[in-house]
Amino acid sequence: MSDNQEFIEHPKPVVEHSGRSLKMKWLIPALVVVIVSILAIVFLQNQTSDLYVLIFMGILAALGILCIFALSIGLLRFGAKEQDDSLSKAFLDSSVEGVLVTAPDGHIIYANAAYAELTGLSESQAVRSVERVFAGFTDAAESLYRLAQAAENDRRALEEIRLPGAVNGDGTGARWYRIRVRPLAFEDGRKNHTVWQVADITRDRERQENIFQELQLAIDYLDHAPAGFLATEADGSVIYVNATLSDWLGYDLAQFEPGSLSMSDLVSGDGIALLSSISAAPGSVRTETVDLDLLKRNGQSLPVRVLHRVAASPEGATMSTRSFVLNRSPGEDVSESLRVAEVRFARFFNNTPIAIAGLDRNGVICSSNAPFLKLFGDKVKTGENSASVPIVDCIAERDRDALSAAIEAALSGSSPVSPVDAAFEGGDDQSVRFFVNPVEDADTDDGREAVIVYALDVTEQRALESQFAQSQKMQAVGQLAGGVAHDFNNVLTAIIGFSDLLLANHRPTDAAFQDIMNIKQNANRAAGLVRQLLAFSRRQTLRPQVLALPDVMADLSILLDRLLGEKVELDVSHGRDVWPIKADLNQLEQVVINLAVNARDAMPDGGSVRIRTSNLTAEDVSALGHKEVVESDQDFTMIEVEDTGTGIEPDILNKIFEPFFSTKDVGKGTGLGLSTVYGIVKQTGGYIFALSTVGEGTTFRILLPRHVEEKKADEKAPVELSEAPPQVADLTGNATILLVEDEEAVRAFGARALSSRGYKVHEAGTGTEALEIMEETDGQIDLVVSDVVMPEMDGPTLLGELRKQRPDLQVIFVSGYAEDAFRRNLPENETFHFLPKPFSLKQLATKVKEVLSETNAG
Numbered sequence: 001m002s003d004n005q006e007f008i009e010h011p012k013p014v015v016e017h018s019g020r021s022l023k024m025k026w027l028i029p030a031l032v033v034v035i036v037s038i039l040a041i042v043f044l045q046n047q048t049s050d051l052y053v054l055i056f057m058g059i060l061a062a063l064g065i066l067c068i069f070a071l072s073i074g075l076l077r078f079g080a081k082e083q084d085d086s087l088s089k090a091f092l093d094s095s096v097e098g099v100l101v102t103a104p105d106g107h108i109i110y111a112n113a114a115y116a117e118l119t120g121l122s123e124s125q126a127v128r129s130v131e132r133v134f135a136g137f138t139d140a141a142e143s144l145y146r147l148a149q150a151a152e153n154d155r156r157a158l159e160e161i162r163l164p165g166a167v168n169g170d171g172t173g174a175r176w177y178r179i180r181v182r183p184l185a186f187e188d189g190r191k192n193h194t195v196w197q198v199a200d201i202t203r204d205r206e207r208q209e210n211i212f213q214e215l216q217l218a219i220d221y222l223d224h225a226p227a228g229f230l231a232t233e234a235d236g237s238v239i240y241v242n243a244t245l246s247d248w249l250g251y252d253l254a255q256f257e258p259g260s261l262s263m264s265d266l267v268s269g270d271g272i273a274l275l276s277s278i279s280a281a282p283g284s285v286r287t288e289t290v291d292l293d294l295l296k297r298n299g300q301s302l303p304v305r306v307l308h309r310v311a312a313s314p315e316g317a318t319m320s321t322r323s324f325v326l327n328r329s330p331g332e333d334v335s336e337s338l339r340v341a342e343v344r345f346a347r348f349f350n351n352t353p354i355a356i357a358g359l360d361r362n363g364v365i366c367s368s369n370a371p372f373l374k375l376f377g378d379k380v381k382t383g384e385n386s387a388s389v390p391i392v393d394c395i396a397e398r399d400r401d402a403l404s405a406a407i408e409a410a411l412s413g414s415s416p417v418s419p420v421d422a423a424f425e426g427g428d429d430q431s432v433r434f435f436v437n438p439v440e441d442a443d444t445d446d447g448r449e450a451v452i453v454y455a456l457d458v459t460e461q462r463a464l465e466s467q468f469a470q471s472q473k474m475q476a477v478g479q480l481a482g483g484v485a486h487d488f489n490n491v492l493t494a495i496i497g498f499s500d501l502l503l504a505n506h507r508p509t510d511a512a513f514q515d516i517m518n519i520k521q522n523a524n525r526a527a528g529l530v531r532q533l534l535a536f537s538r539r540q541t542l543r544p545q546v547l548a549l550p551d552v553m554a555d556l557s558i559l560l561d562r563l564l565g566e567k568v569e570l571d572v573s574h575g576r577d578v579w580p581i582k583a584d585l586n587q588l589e590q591v592v593i594n595l596a597v598n599a600r601d602a603m604p605d606g607g608s609v610r611i612r613t614s615n616l617t618a619e620d621v622s623a624l625g626h627k628e629v630v631e632s633d634q635d636f637t638m639i640e641v642e643d644t645g646t647g648i649e650p651d652i653l654n655k656i657f658e659p660f661f662s663t664k665d666v667g668k669g670t671g672l673g674l675s676t677v678y679g680i681v682k683q684t685g686g687y688i689f690a691l692s693t694v695g696e697g698t699t700f701r702i703l704l705p706r707h708v709e710e711k712k713a714d715e716k717a718p719v720e721l722s723e724a725p726p727q728v729a730d731l732t733g734n735a736t737i738l739l740v741e742d743e744e745a746v747r748a749f750g751a752r753a754l755s756s757r758g759y760k761v762h763e764a765g766t767g768t769e770a771l772e773i774m775e776e777t778d779g780q781i782d783l784v785v786s787d788v789v790m791p792e793m794d795g796p797t798l799l800g801e802l803r804k805q806r807p808d809l810q811v812i813f814v815s816g817y818a819e820d821a822f823r824r825n826l827p828e829n830e831t832f833h834f835l836p837k838p839f840s841l842k843q844l845a846t847k848v849k850e851v852l853s854e855t856n857a858g
Contacts, residue, residue, distance in 0.1 A: 098198035104191040120168025130196045147181045151194045154183040176205045221348045228325030236263040250297035280312035303328040358449030365389050396423040410438040430459045489816030490743040492838035495523040497749030500841030527838045544582045549613045550574045567606030575614035579637045582707040587680045594673045595641040602645030612640045635706040647694040731845040732758045735782035740770045742790045753841045767793025788815035
């Protein structure tokens with residue numbers, strides 16, 4: 001969202017305040033008693049009045065104390081704090097549908113994160129209206145026009161659009177979108193705003209197509225059953241005939257159109273009178289068996305037995321009919337055909353992938369197929385006891401009212417009835433979706449099926465939806481963390497830089513020197529936290545260096561003692577000659593700190609935390625039995641963090657590394673700590689495992705690859721356990737440098753830092769300004785120091801433009817993101833130098849000197 005956009009002020013939600021208050025009927029008698037008491041005291045004698053005055057004052061004092069006590073515990077209230085609109089805003093921000101709000105003049109004033117993701121909005125782009133997002137697709141033109149007209153006329157509208165691809169460019173294949181528009185009215189008289197809602201419904205369409213295919217299979221089974229079937233309307237027109245009956249009568253089913261034939265066209269002679277004579281009582285259904293002749297298309301007769309079912313409306317009018325037809329032609333064994341039809345139907349009914357059950361008017365299961373029995377297990381019994389099982393007993397208690405309401409709606413004739421999602425009884429991790437349909441011709445008095453229920457197990461679908469939702473949340477949090485870290489890096493760069501400028505003008509004996517040093521040290525600590533955010537958002541690669549774990553743990557143990565507190569005992573031990581590893585020091589420290597703090601929280605009454613390091617050969621790793629590394633032939637260094645806490649339940653142990661999953665109480669954990677630990681360990685090339693026993697404690701086992709120093713043939717020096725940057729003695733120069741930075745504070749610090757070292761510095765706030773300076777100086781620039789993320793023109797684009805003028809120009813990119821995050825936007829063989837933010841004055845001067853020295857040497 002662009003900076004000039006703002007959130008609309010949503011109406012505050014209505015809040016019902018249930019606080020207690022004194023009622024007027026008690027207040028008036030109390031006032032009367034007080035007035036009468038005062039008058040009585042006035043007219044009494046002085047001796048007596050003094051006593052009554054004291055008693056009256058004591059009563060008033062007691063009442064006053066009681067009122068104060070009532071106010072303090074909430075029995076009396078004089079007002080209620082109005083609830084703010086943060087809940088409404090949070091609801092819109094977390095919506096899975098894209099939401100866009102526009103003012104009456106069309107200006108965009110709000111768009112949530114889902115809208116930005118759905119439309120493929122990047123950080124450098126402004127939010128586009130719905131018309132602009134779909135403007136490039138001709139298939140959406142008519143729908144967008146209707147929606148725009150509805151928006152102009154303050155009407156609600158809904159359109160579903162099919163496009164050949166996604167509007168954000170992700171994925172391949174056709175996509176379906178549902179777009180809603182509605183006016184947003186205000187009670188204060190402001191003009192109506194317009195709310196646009198956009199949702200990707202491709203998955204729903206695919207699901208509908210799957211259900212349609214299943215229905216097509218069902219129709220295919222019915223068409224090829226060994227018995228005929230036809231359905232007619234009240235006027236006798238035939239609306240359906242299956243392939244078997246069509247073949248018997250000589251009609252081409254492909255050319256059949258509902259209503260093109262009537263029963264009089266198919267029934268020979270007076271047979272139509274037999275069928276017409278069958279009628280049902282008002283509001284009931286009647287089924288009769290009739291033997292008659294049907295008329296083939298070639299004029300021949302076909303002897304059949306018809307099971308004719310007629311329904312009547314409550315007023316007594318004949319409604320639609322359903323007829324089951326058995327062929328009684330010579331050579332056809334009626335009983336055998338009936339048996340085959342029954343077997344075929346039973347196979348279809350029990351082998352369909354959809355669970356089906358018939359219910360009576362009380363919601364009791366009358367019949368069910370095999371998938372239904374398999375789905376609900378022993379909740380539904382076959383045989384004599386089956387009629388005593390209500391379907392609501394098969395699901396969780398909290399969802400029973402919703403299913404009962406759907407059944408009542410079906411019985412009352414409401415159509416269509418919305419599907420009902422429910423959890424299995426005793427298993428919240430399993431879900432089922434019910435589709436409830438009424439039996440239009442059901443007999444209400446014979447106890448037979450009045451409602452047909454179709455049930456689909458949607459547990460896997462819900463799991464996929466949950467995973468998708470979590471991945472969306474992780475992506476949103478990652479984008480937020482990356483954006484915050486990027487901006488914070490600019491602030492830290494300015495703080496560290498100006499601290500260096502101040503330190504250069506102060507001697508260590510000055511009173512302010514130590515204060516400036518504290519500012520710089522705390523800024524460096526903050527920079528470490530920012531790196532954690534960037535690592536979490538996958539926008540910063542690790543900066544590995546060779547580390548000796550005993551040294552790392554020794555430095556970290558002091559901080560861990562403070563974090564764990566007095567109730568928790570810390571024990572750090574190391575194996576013999578622990579192998580070095582190559583990892584990011586700050587990230588590794590964060591891993592150990594997170595695990596130690598989690599261990600402390602699992603021991604509210606105190607306990608002990610033991611941290612151990614040791615070597616593991618490839619054979620030792622195989623002996624541990626971890627499947628992920630059982631076949632590894634690599635040596636590892638292991639870190640174990642063990643506590644004596646409450647432990648973790650086995651059913652949630654495999655979920656603890658999932659984002660947003662936490663075993664802590666609500667409000668006491670974000671669920672991001674262990675997922676960040678997992679990501680750091682995996683990025684380092686290692687593995688992490690959790691072993692826990694309830695009531696005894698938990699052990700986290702971290703395996704990091706052993707680092708083997710690569711030596712040259714003539715090299716005999718010992719392995720270095722740290723990597724120090726090359727030292728440059730003289731940091732001065734006289735080159736001309738173009739500094740491109742949109743952050744004014746960072747640009748000011750960089751210009752002063754380089755100017756103080758003797759360089760001639762040209763400043764530019766954008767890429768466009770940088771190109772103008774290049775033209776003004778006729779390209780007489782020795783080095784360009786440029787930020788990567790800038791408005792108008794980013795660093796990689798600027799580099800491409802500069803290469804057109806000066807192919808050999810040296811460029812140093814500075815960014816809070818990792819080098820790999822923007823390298824993919826550059827040509828494959830493009831060369832440049834990189835300086836990560838935040839950087840100090842010395843780091844900037846050193847990097848510039850190194851690059852210029854390489855250029856001069858070349």
